[in-house]
Amino acid sequence: MLIPGIFDISRPNVSGNGVFDPDFDPESHTEWIDAKARRKHSIGLPELSEHEVVRHFTNLSHQAYGVDNGPYPLGSCTMKYNPKRNDAMAQLDGFADVHPHQPAATMQGVWDAFLELQGYIEELTGMDAVTLQPAAGAHGEFAGLLMIRKYFEKKGEKRDIVLIPDSAHGTNPASAAMVGCQCKIVPTTPQGLMDIEEMDRLLDERVATLMLTNPSTLGLFEKNIEQIAVKIHRNGSLLYYDGANLNALMGLVRPGDMGFDVIHINTHKTLATPHGSGGPGAGPVGVKEHLIPYLPVPNVRMRDGRAAPDYDLPDSIGRIKTYFGHTEVLLRALCYLLTQGPEGLKQASENAVLNANYLQAKLADLLPPIFDQPCMHECLISGGDLKISAFDFVKRLIDFKVHPPTLVGAGCVHFAKEYDAAMLIEPTETETLTTLDYMIEQFRRVASEAEIAPFTIETAPHSTDTAKIVKDEAAWVSVLEPERH
């Protein structure tokens, strides 16, 4: 049965307590509005007392699962601990109650915070300038690709092809299409790296950029990155860094030093801002010197001795959203960098790598790694020897309070077909040895269970109110539409 919703528990005429004014009657708005133009029927919004509202949503939270609840080894999604102090700081009245149309001089704290964060991200990634405007990683890709297009336009070159490895996030090709580029897919070698020979074959005078995630979504560092950068630049193209997996590299190696011209990072991955069940995120974009003129407007920089938004960027790609960026999210990212410090960041990446390798090593006999070598911050392991599908396997983990890892088509990563039974596990650095051992125990338990009781697994999860939902369009009876008012 579906959990009741607010419309199901609504009771007529109980709403509106607490909304009144001693001097104005809200009903008298009719004096100001032409009779023909007025609303005549009820909207159909639900009505509940405040206590019912709180109880309803609190109970719904018991059927939701965050990283606050338990381990969340969702590969390439970096579900690490989101520090509570950052939430509190980002929600201070002095930030939360600033109206974006205030005179710029009355919001100096915002500009100072933005400039400081931009500087830290520049240092973390080795880039020359940063914009904090993009709303999420995909939005950052969009901004970055627009800058690349503009760069070539200004040079009078027609370049409209984007090279994308087959292991890339789906957002890469989707963003490329949005800026009017055509995608060409670069395959992966049997060793799990991008196929450089194939890339060479695809390189021509129309290639604008290669979008590369490093470490890749297969959990491996593209160790030929310097060679790739040379080839791309020799072709007159630019190199784009998808920062989805930057969490492996903080303080160890910087995209700017690998030869990337444009990067985006996802603050909810690398900088521990909470994912909020699907956003809001933030996708800061960093560029090297030669792309600075094309940054979106406004860009916060030093002007006359103080931080301020600069709108005077004649070659800018323009505006990509209203106002300046997701301030509340960005402030959390700033707090994260301030409380980690340089050593803390490096240690976070080291521990992320250590944790993934520990899991990989402890599971290798039952669930062997797809690539027989150490991984970076996430490991790709194979369920190919099991008598059940990887899909069924991970659903059983739910019964043991472990969030399933990433699978083919599970939403985050698009793998090539040969990895059909592969699971991408990213434990993150904030899981303790005890939790890692617990997770290992559950993975092993399900793997053993597959031998003796496959049916139990195929019908899992059993501990949730809702049984397994098979994401096969044919198996769906109906998609009920929100009813017409």
Add this chain to the structure above:
Amino acid sequence: MIAPMSRGILAGYNVHTAADRSVMLKSVGVDSIEELLHPIDKSIRLQRPLDLPPPLTEWALSHKMTALARRNLTTKTHRSWLGGGVYEHYIPETVHAIASRGEFLTAYTPYQPEMNQGILRILYDFQKLMGKVLGQPAVNCSVYDGSTALAEAAWMACRASGRDKLLVTENLWPQYRQVLATYLKGRNVEIVDLPSNPDSGQVDSETASALLKKQPFAGLIVQTPNRYGVIERLPEIHQLAHEASAVSIVACNPMLTGCFPSPGEEGFDIVCCEAQPLGLKLNAGGPYLGVIATRMELEQHLPGRIVGICQDLKGEPAFALVKENREQHVARHEATSHICSNQTLLALKVTVHLSTLGEHGFRRIAGLNVVKAHYLESQLSALPGVRRPQTGPFFNEFMLEVPCEVPALLDRLLAEQAFGGIDCSGWEPGGSRRLLIAVTELKSKTELDDYVTHFRQALQSLN
């Protein structure tokens, strides 16, 4: 004994002791983490510590961030008459209390419906709520903000119609027009500007009709209230678009529905909005929340997540993300949009907000906006030399023309602890004497009267 900071054990958010690390390294079969990093060539490795400040304690962080926050004036330190598309409204504390729960705040997108029926139920109800507020039944779970909602809606019309021209009123909020241009650049869509009637401040029907007859348009785009604060005549505009078989698209302030029929009820095919007025703080510009509602026939072109009802193994109905064949992780370059992370937690906030207000609370707040804004407008336009340049109706924000330079007037008002309005210079002919003033339910009669007094005094001192 406490391990020294220099060994890094206590830095930041580290959870491992030195002993843990040894155990783990041994299991992996290496002596150090450095060995695991061997694929990274030494030549590109960072050979120095990151040049970032040393870590702060929680109390030092609080000190620093509080100091930064104090460098801002706010709508709490000053009386604000600012709008421009986002507004200072009453937000019940239930919103913060529920949205702060870690189960929601720290969760990923609900790709595992079996363990996330709670958030899926909320998003389903969000779609239903917004369907009622915007007046069309097919609603997505959010896009980044009102401006990207409009830009995505514009592309929906092009996809659905196979046409590549859009007729767009020139009285959109300037930022919406800029974002629309940025989004459509790579799509090779042409934007044709539709002038508005300078007297009413509304779309000029005759001009629109003539332009629509000239060539085939994918869609006709308007905004209500527009950048003059004026409410558009939606039924008439929809009819014009309909006759030219163009998709009618409107970006609206969702609070309007408290007093007026929703744009969907007025016939509009795609209704999008900035949902900030429905329970979201101002946050110096974001994050906000874009929503798109449309007819069922256009649902396949919607960007972003959609929650629907399907079946579990026991044959029971259950919620899940559906129609994913539209989305980037399935359709890749053929997706309706690239959007992945959206604004889910804000959709949750809006759901809690509207649930707390309910039908009557929502409508009363909308009513108070109208009453208070019109009271203030009538007081201000009675001042000598002050007039409202447009005749079209308004909701909670209106433009005024004043007998002095607006920046000087706003400076005087700022000295009286007020953000007096938005200076329209730069995007409005004759703008240096025009300003926009927004009034919401939060202003008391005393505050309204004080504003009039300060406004009058400022004008007197400037003339």
